Amino acid sequence: MPLILNIDTSTESASICLSKNGEQLLLSQNNEQKDHSSWLHVAIDEMMKAAGYKMKDLNAVAVAEGPGSYTGLRVGMATAKGLCYALQIPLITENTLKLMAFAASLQITDDASALLCPMIDARRMEVFTALYKMDLEELMPSSAMILDENSFAPQLQSHKIFFFGSGSDKWRQISAFHNAQFLKIACNSGHLGILSCKKFSQHQFTDIVYSQPAYIKEFHSYNRK
Numbered sequence: 486m487p488l489i490l491n492i493d494t495s496t497e498s499a500s501i502c503l504s505k506n507g508e509q510l511l512l513s514q515n516n517e518q519k520d521h522s523s524w525l526h527v528a529i530d531e532m533m534k535a536a537g538y539k540m541k542d543l544n545a546v547a548v549a550e551g552p553g554s555y556t557g558l559r560v561g562m563a564t565a566k567g568l569c570y571a572l573q574i575p576l577i578t579e580n581t582l583k584l585m586a587f588a589a590s591l592q593i594t595d596d597a598s599a600l601l602c603p604m605i606d607a608r609r610m611e612v613f614t615a616l617y618k619m620d621l622e623e624l625m626p627s628s629a630m631i632l633d634e635n636s637f638a639p640q641l642q643s644h645k646i647f648f649f650g651s652g653s654d655k656w657r658q659i660s661a662f663h664n665a666q667f668l669k670i671a672c673n674s675g676h677l678g679i680l681s682c683k684k685f686s687q688h689q690f691t692d693i694v695y696s697q698p699a700y701i702k703e704f705h706s707y708n709r710k
Contacts, residue, residue: 486686487544490529491674492562495553495581496605497651499526503536504678512675524703529564539655540572545690547577547681549674551582551699552613552627553605556700566693573612575690577681580699581605582615582627587680589649590619599645599666600624602637604652610709612652613701616640629702634659641665670675 486506493500495512499521500514511532513677517522533540549557569576585603593599597619605613610632616625630636632655640646641662648656648666684690 487682487686488538488542489530489545489547489577489678489681490533490543491547491677492561492565493527493549493674493680494525495549495551495582496557497554498673499557499561500522500673501525501532501673502674502678503532504540504675504682505680507682509675509678510554511710512673516674518554521554521557521604525560525564540568543568543572543574543576544551545569545572545574545575545681547579547684548676549581549677550578550696551581552607552629552701553581555698555700558700562590562696562698566696569693575685576691576693577675577684578691579680579684580627581613582613583617583621583623584677584680585650585670586615586617586621586670589647589670590670591623591676592668592670593619593647596645599647600640601604602646602653604648604656605701606650606652606655606682609657610649614652616646627699627701632656632659634661636660637665638662640656655707 491502503510586601601617615627641664660685
């Protein structure tokens with residue numbers, strides 16, 4: 486039964502979760518994006534002490550690799566890699582958009598044919614997005630997309646699509662498709678704990694040396710005003 490520290494600092498709300506065999510033991514969150522870097526290490530130390538475990542008890546560290554906040558991704562990935570290297574334990578990474586889709590899939594219980602479209606705000610009318618089936622099969626890979634009234638038109642002609650995440654509100658304002666549905670989700674590192682346990686059991690680990698955040702876009706373009 487793996488004990489895994491799960492880290493997600495990829496979006497506005499950061500969280501860490503200590504999970505055992507995929508079940509959440511403790512969860513801590515920080516909603517001040519500018520404070521993720523100063524919050525993370527203190528929160529990890531406090532969580533491990535509260536749970537009665539030492540860092541050496543960890544079997545792996547999992548981290549949301551992005552896309553998302555450039556600084557947040559760097560903070561989370563650097564912390565996860567550092568811990569894995571020091572403790573000589575595996576690193577597990579998961580795409581943030583897939584993590585969001587997984588959280589949404591748990592809320593939708595009556596429409597197995599619908600598609601899932603997470604959206605992370607990337608300023609102006611641009612979003613980081615992807616498209617998944619309900620079983621998390623990827624139909625459209627993670628990309629940066631500038632939204633207009635015809636976005637996802639081919640898919641929306643034949644499928645109901647649930648849109649969610651920080652970028653979905655601006656899509657709601659211009660979308661006129663009947664099959665476009667909008668959902669509020671609460672995604673955190675507790676969901677990562679479920680996915681990371683599955684990857685651990687299947688030995689789906691990421692090389693510590695070559696792992697890096699999935700920025701999708703360059704820093705200077707993502708942060709332009």
